[in-house]
Amino acid sequence: MAQDFSWGVVATVREPADLVLAFAAHHLGLGAAEVTLFFDDPEDPGAALLEQVPGCTVHRCGEDYWQGTRRRERPALQSQRQMLNATWTYNRTSVDWLLHIDADEFLHLPTPLGEELEALRPGDGWLKIRNFERVWRPGTQGDTIFDGVFRKPVKDADDDLARIYGSKARFLWNGFAGHPIGKALSATGRDFRINTHSPRAGRGTENHLPPYRTARHAALLHFDGLTPLHWAAKTLRYAEQGDAAIDALLHPQRQAQVRHVRDACPDLRAILDFHGDLFHLSEQEDLALSLIGALSSAKIDPEAEIARLLPGHRPRFETRHFDEMLGPENAARLMTRVPGASR
Template sequence: MILSVTTLKDSAANVEKWVRRNLAGGIDHMVVFLDGPQPEVEALLEGHPHVTAVMADADWYQGVHSQGLNARQVVNAAVTSRLLGGMPWADWLFHLDGDEVARIDRTQLDALDPDARAVRLQTLEAVGRLRPERDPTLFKRLCSRDELRVITALGELAKPSNMRYFRGHTRGKSGVRPRPDLALGVHHVLDLEGERVERAEAPGLHVLHYESPSGEEFVRKWMALLSSGASVGQRGHRAAVAAAIRTLSRLDLDDEDRRSFLHRLYERHCADDVDLLQRLGVLVEVDADALQRSVDSSPEAVRQLRLLLERARPVQKRGFRPRGAARDIGDLVARLQEGL
C-alpha cells in the first residue's frame, strides 16, 4: 500500500475534495491528524475505508503540542513512518499538506532501485488568479535558468529564480520506505543521525501544490495559520509579505478591511500573469478531478494501522522526532507492533 500522512485543519468541503483527489492520484490510504476540533471534518472522515483520522489533541502530543504547527507536523510524520517500519503492507509513506495532491505513476515507483530508501515528488504549483472561475488545471513547473531569464525580462519576476517564481516550496515532497531508523519529515527523510537521506527521482512522480490559487484561498490560509499559533515568518523575498500579514493581524481592523488588504497583497505579490506563462509554454495542464482509479486497501492492514496509532497515543512523542530520536526507537516500535 501507498500511504500518506497529514496534519490538517480545513473545511469539510475542501477536505472532501482533497481526499478524493489524492485517492485518485495514487494514494491507497490516508492518515489524517486533525489539528484541533473539527466536527464536520470528523463526521466526513468517520468510517471512511481509505482514511484513518486521529484526533491530535494535547493527549496525543504528550508535551509537544505547544511548540507550533511545524513541530506538530514533524512529530506526526515521524511517528507514522516509524510505526509502519517493517509492516509488510506499507510500501511507501508520503507527507502531504492539506493543499497538496499526489500524482504517482505506480509503474515508475515500482521501477525504482530496491535499495532506494526515499523518493521525491516534484512540485507542480497551481497558477494564481485573484478571482478564478474554477479550480486551477494549469500548473507551473520548475523552469530552467534560461526560461527564468525570459520570464524576468518580460517583467513577471524581479530576478530569475524558481524561489521567486513559486509562491510556495520548490523542494518537492518526500516518500519513505517505512523503517524504524528513518523518519519522514515535512520535506525530507532523515536517519538516526539527523542527516538527510538521498531521494530517488523518476518521471511521473509529482505533487500538485494548490498554494493560494485564488485571493479567497490566500485569505483563508493565512487566517487559519494565524489561528493555529503558527509563525507567519518566511525567508527571502517572502519576508516582506509575511511581515505585512503579521502586522495586519495585529491592527485594530474590522474583518472586511483586513480581507480587502489581504486581497490587495495577493494581487500585488502572488497572482500570476497566466496568459503570458501559457503563451511561453511553461505551464502544465493537469485536471485532478478527471482521473478515475479503483482504490484497494486491505481491511486487515487498515485495522493494524489503527491499532498501532491507538497504542502510540500514550507514548512520549519526543523520542520519535527526526532529530534527537531515542536510540532505542527500534525496540519501542517492536513493542508497539507486538502481536501484529
C-alpha cells in the same frame, strides 16, 4: 514492482471538511492503500465525516492524543506537530511507501507510480516529488477551488525569472509564491524521521539526508490558498506572529510577502490585489511560461471518487462556499482588515 508495492498518505489537517474529503478521495482513487489524517483541532467536524470513508484512519489531536497516546506536550509550532505525526505514522504503517503532504497538495500521476519506483537505485530511500503551483490565466477567475492551471519552477539563477515576473520576482522562489522544494515518498522500515520536505536518517552528528531520486513524471499540484480569501487569512496568521517567527518558519520570498501584507496593505482589498499580482498571470507572464513549457493543465476532479466512497454526501467546491466555511477564527482575522468593521 508495479504490481508488488503499497503506498499511503499522511497529513495533519485544519481545513474545511470537503477539502479534506477531496484530498482523501483523490489519493484513494489513485491507489493509496490508506490515508491517515491527524485533525489538528480535535473538535473539527470534518473528523466525523472522514471516519466514514473506507481506507481513512482519523486521529483527533486533543489532550488525549498528545498527553495520552503520545505522552508529551502539544508542540507549539504546526510544522513540529506535522513532522511528529508523520513520523509516528511511518513507524506504525503497514504500507511500503509513505507520502507526507498537506491537504492543499494533490498527487498527479501521468504515468503509473510503479514506473517511478522501478527507476530508483537499490540504495535510494525515497522518491522526491516536485510540486507545481496553481495560478489563474488572464481573464479567468475560477468558480471552484480546483480551477486554474499550474506553473512549473523557473530557477532563481536564470534570467528568465526576472524577465517573466519583473519586480514581482522578489516575492517568488523559483517562480513560486509558495515552496518549490517538493515532498517525499519514503520507503518504510528504514528508521527515518519524516520532516516536511524529506526524510532524515541517523541521529545526532550522524543525521543525514538519505539517497533519493527525483520523479520523472509524478508531481504534486499545490493549491497555495484555495481561494484568495483563504490565502489572505493564512498570510495574516503569519503576520500576527512577529518577525522572529516569520524568519524561522518561512523562506525569504514568503517572508517578503508576509511583511508586504503586514506593512504595505492597509485593508483587505489591498491584500487581495497583492494576491492577484502573485497568482493571476498577466498576458506577458502567461505567454512566457507557455513558451518555456512551464504551464501544466493538469486537473483535480474528486467528485466521482467521493460519490463512490460516500454515496450520500454531496460536496461543495464553489469558491464562495469554501470562503463561508473558513471558520470564525479566519473570519475574525480577515475582518481586522475591513475598514469600519466592528471588532
